[in-house]
Each structure stands twice: as C-alpha cells, then as structure tokens.
Amino acid sequence: MKIQENKVVGLTYELKVSKLEDEIESAPFSVEIREEDDPFYFLFGQSGLPEKFEELLAGKVDGEDFSFSIPVDGAYGEPDDELVITLPKSQFSGERGFSPEMLEEGNFLPLMDENGYSMQAKVLKDLGENLLLDFNHPLVGFDLHFEGKIIEVREATKEEIAHGHVHGEYGEHD
Template identity: 35%
Template sequence: MQIEKNKVAIIEYTVKSAEGQMIDTSEGTEPLAFLCGFHNIVPGLESALMGKVAGDQLNVAISPDDAYGQYNEEFVKEVPLTAFQGVDKVEAGMQFHAESPNGPQLITVTKVENEMVTVDGNHPLAGIELHFDVTIKEVRAASEEEIAHGHVHGEGGHHH
C-alpha cells in the first residue's frame, strides 16, 4: 500500500539542520504515525513521502518554505514587562502562548532589559533547511474515525 491521502504512515526518522545539528529523532522511541493529507507533518516531508511504501528509505532536504517558513523579523516585538503578570521572573528562553490576530501563537522571550521584553513569534525552526532520513515502517488505511478527527488514533498516534 502506498502513502497517499487518508492513509496512515508509520515512519522512523532523524532530522538535522543543513549543518548537521540534530533537531529530532524517533530513535529510541516509538515511530511517528501520521495521517496523510491532514497537515500532521511539514508539507515538504509529506510530499516527499507520497507514493512510498513500507520498507522504503529516503533522505530529503526540505526548504524553510516547505517546513516552518522563512524567518520573519516582523514577528519580533518589544512588549512591556507588565504584559507578563503572574510570572515571577521573565527570562530569555522562556516560551508562552499568546493571542495573535491569527489565533494562539507560541512566543519565545529573547531578551529582558529594564521594563521591556523582546519576544519572537517565529517558529523555532523558521528559516532552517531540514534534512530528514526516513524509513517507512508501515502504511495502512485510516479508520473513518481517524479521518473524521484528522489524526491517527491508537499506537503511535493520539489517544482519546
């Protein structure tokens, strides 16, 4: 069975930056199960996996445009420290969920100076070319419930 829309693919993977820095891996954990066609993984990787079958292996470089987007300086803002009410000490590296015009957004504190906090709303992997090494372990038809919910249920997927 081939990877295509409404199929569940179970993969083992390692992803690194173009410089070879490890970003993530399924090694030592459960393989990743995802429902194809439902934006469960970055678009470039999903496209590269289309038509592949269990046992196939591939190495693919995914551009930022097909992963987490280009880094956008407009997503870096200075906000007053008072915006973090209830937080004892705001420090660089902390992450928060904030409301944006496009809904909830993860922001990362990059600098705290005087009464101002610099936050970055870019995804941590924005602007980075991702290099995936993937082995397809299994491909199966998705259940009607998985398709209705837009994600995998059971082993390696979401548990309700």
C-alpha cells in the first residue's frame, strides 16, 4: 500500500540536524532515533510536520527505505524574535505543576495554549521575578536529515480521520 492522504504511516528513522553559520555548514548531528521498539506513527496529511516531510514520503510503500534532507526554509524556518517573550515566574507555580528545577535555564516547559493544544517553551534566562522564554520550535533554524524505513502503511479508520491522529498502540487513546 502506498503512502497517501488518510493513510496511517509507521516508520523508524534517525534525524540529524545541521546549521549554516558564517557560511559554513556544521556537520550533521543526531537529535532523535526512533527504532522498531518505539516507531513513529502519524496520519498522512494531518501530521503537523513540515509539508516537505510528507511530500518526500508520498508514494513510498511498506518496507521501503528513505533518506532525504529538508533545508531550513522547508522545515521549521528561521527563529522568530516575536516568539521570545518574558513572563512572570509566578505563572509557573507548584500549584500549576511546575517545580523549581523545571524553571532552570535550558529546560523545556510543557505548556498548553488557550485551545488545549500541547506546546513547549525553552527557558532562556531566569530574570529573577520573570523568565525569558523561547516559544520557537526546537528545530527552528536547522536543516533536517532523515534516514529510515517505512514499517507500516494502512488505511486510517473513520475515527482516526475524524480526530486527525492515529489511535491504538502507537497513537493516542481516545
């Protein structure tokens, strides 16, 4: 079965990233590995991943290997300075599920937007009463290099299509 709209896709991969700084491309370094004991599953056409990622997988079949790179402009783009903001540290209290260790510089805070969707912010600096947070995607500014294998392609259920995500063992449980 070919990867196309409304198919559930399972894959294993290694993601490496590189960055262009002062006109010199850094050597790609590994940031994520998904192996057969923890594959990545998504609903094709509704993954929330960069469009180019899905474009480069379209038409591939179960068992097929893949290897491709997505430049920064086709991935998560360049950093947006407007997504770096200062918020009162009081918003991240113990009553709201935050510990002091979570607020240390370099950590990612698990948050939800006003619609209940998961998001995260990186703590850039502790400013005393405030925190300087970066809401840019962690892979913003990087070229992405994927190498992996398609391990499953199947029809999505009506519920998966309606909910916009995979259900079951490797998906969400609704």
